[in-house]
Amino acid sequence: MSVVKTDMANQSKPKLSASHKSWLKWASLGLVSFINGYATILMYARGEYAFALLTLVLTSLGVYIFARKQTYAHRYIFPGVAGMILFIIFPLLYTVGLSFTNYSGSNQLNLERAQNVLMQRTYQSGDSYNFSLYEQNGNFSIALKDGDQWYSTDFYDLKALPTDEDVALRPVDVPAGEQAPLKTVIQNRTGISGLVLATPGGTELKMSGLRQFAEIQPLYVLQEDGETLYNTREDKTLKPNYEIGFYQQVDDNGNFVGEPIAPGFIVNIGMDNFARIMSDPGIQQPFFKIFIWTVIFSALTVVLTLAVGVILAQIVSWEALKGRGVYRVLLILPYAVPAFISILIFKGLFNQSFGEINQLLQGLFGLSPAWFTDPFLAKTMIIIVNTWLGYPYMMILAMGMLKAIPDDLYEASAMDGAGPLDNFFKITLPLLVKPMIPLLIASFAFNFNNFVLIQLLTNGAPDMIGTSVPAGHTDLLVSYTYRIAFEGAGGQDFGLAGAIATIIFLLVGGLSLLNMKFTKLESE
Known part of the structure; x- marks a missing residue:
């Protein structure tokens, strides 16, 4: 009687057919491949080439082992092999690779990111103007004074400032609304510092202090060759020095002169570290x-x-x-x-x-x-x-x-x-x-x-x-x-x-x- 009950219980349990198992396996492998492939693309786009290659190798090896009947038996040793690659071989090769570069506290970026950091630097190229926030119906405007003339922006919600475009200043007799206290400026400093105010004369102003806007210009401008930077303040031309991994001023003959400009970028220096x-x-x-x-x-x-x-x-x-x-x-x-x-x-x-x-x-x-x-x-x-x-x-x-x-x-x-x-x-x-x-x-x-x-x-x-x-x-x-x-x-x-x-x-x-x-x- 117990044998009959056992057989009936076994018959009542649903079993996956071979086609369902095959579909489930390929769906799992496809999902893993998609996720790791997307991660590889993101790493490559961020310049993390070594980690992108590591992810690609581990993913390809895993898919190769689990997808083929001839290698499916190796699935039991795959975690050990993957761990050896991840924790032994990769750190070893990565360390050896670093020994042939100038990677250091001052040279951590690639050339493109070093360019971006330099191009974000600005300097005050004109006069500065005191400003104040004025409140009206819960919104705020920025008002500044040039001599006896007031200029003011429209009223905005400080949590949704238009930092993606220039904000126009228009002349007014007296700023509308009630002047806000300094703590309001401090609380919203991040948003205000992202504003670019355009004067009626076409001058662009950016926040230069808790109470000031000033005419700000980019210190470095990228030239057409995609590498050369022009210092607009000192009228100097800088090029990347691939021997030391820094931007450096060049003279009329193209020779590097002066001090290198930080931050530096990573370059291959061969056996210099061993030397x-x-x-x-x-x-x-x-x-x-x-x-x-x-x-x-x-x-x-x-x-x-x-x-x-x-x-x-x-x-x-x-x-x-x-x-x-x-x-x-x-x-x-x-x-x-x-x-x-x-x-x-x-x-x-x-x-x-x-x-x-x-x-x-x-x-x-x-x-x-x-x-x-x-x-x-x-x-x-x-x-x-x-x-x-x-x-x-x-x-x-x-x-x-x-x-x-x-x-x-x-x-x-x-x-x-x-x-x-x-x-x-x-x-x-x-x-x-x-x-x-x-x-x-x-x-x-x-x-x-x-x-x-x-x-x-x-x-x-x-x-x-x-x-x-x-x-x-x-x-x-x-x-x-x-x-x-x-x-x-x-x-x-x-x-x-x-x-x-x-x-x-x-x-x-x-x-x-x-x-x-x-x-x-x-x-x-």
Whole structure:
């Protein structure tokens, strides 16, 4: 009886036919294609060519996979592939692309938008006139006085001012209505500033202050070639200088003279950013100092965390030690606490005036080290903190590998008369380090880009003196790149930061290949 009911229930459920499923699939793909195609066109129209290309590639790939029977099985891996393209490949290619441009805080626009910004600049080319608002039946007129003669506009609703055309001024004996207070002008300043008042003589006036209209002229006028700008106030001709990405005055021979005019525009400068790293003393010297420090920091961190981790793993694996489980939990706790919390705690502990570490050293030895102002001590502090943060990981790995070492080796060593130190350096350490080499290389690569530690603990301080871009003695390459991109006093230099980021990528990529090579050798 239950079987019959089940069959009847199944028959009562509506099922989509193959044609309906096919129609639904193609309708969905068409809708997705339309939406993303429209978004691509908008991005392209706004000059966001890279993002338009990214949207086009992801959409085309998705439609290709879901539309064809031969590729439909790949729909399960499409989200992963799309994520890799969106969050890994695209940012990488975009950063590398930036390294070949002058993109910076002063060069963020394309040529057309830079032109528009310059052409919107105006200057007062004639006399200014005081004006007042006059109210009548809820509408307002603008009245101004030239000598003894009053001029007034028609009455308008301030919420619907005709900013798309000139508003005529006509001579009157006395303005009609009641004069409005200054706060009314302030409340409607945005709308009033968009008005262009036309005098009976043909002069155009624009708002130049809370109580004034003046004759305003555009400072720059675009010429017929679509690139040249003419300065109407100073009678100068400006052309785009594609070598530096700025408009600049040209002389009668077409040579660039004078100072460049901001804002600038983005141009391709080839390998100039990489050449600056190697040739500009204000960049070259701090770059190589920071590079050497980054390598030393990463190497010392790996060595010290490995040493501390292996020693502690040996201690807590000693069978004669009572309470081994408690010690293991306590020693692993630093790994369980979020790193940024530990870093901020250490920042307080190392405080030069009130930190517990300096108070202890002052009480015992009369010392008060300048942890944050002395370059050597600041680097020492960073290595100490990073060793504390990293040793639990090495200890956990070593504890697991110690159990894999056969006891027969130690028994044979004891029969030969070897002591604990001989066992450690000739049996334990070699058998631990060899399988850990890929992990040690990965740890080196991670610390090579350990941005959080530097940013939260020292922010690169103490700063280097006489550099072209912000640089500190404790900066790693990654934090140095961040400061160039976002903390430059003369404007953020994203192009130079992109060049350094490209170098970092090549270095870390080389380490990854080395890691893969060691992993392959280990498996063989």
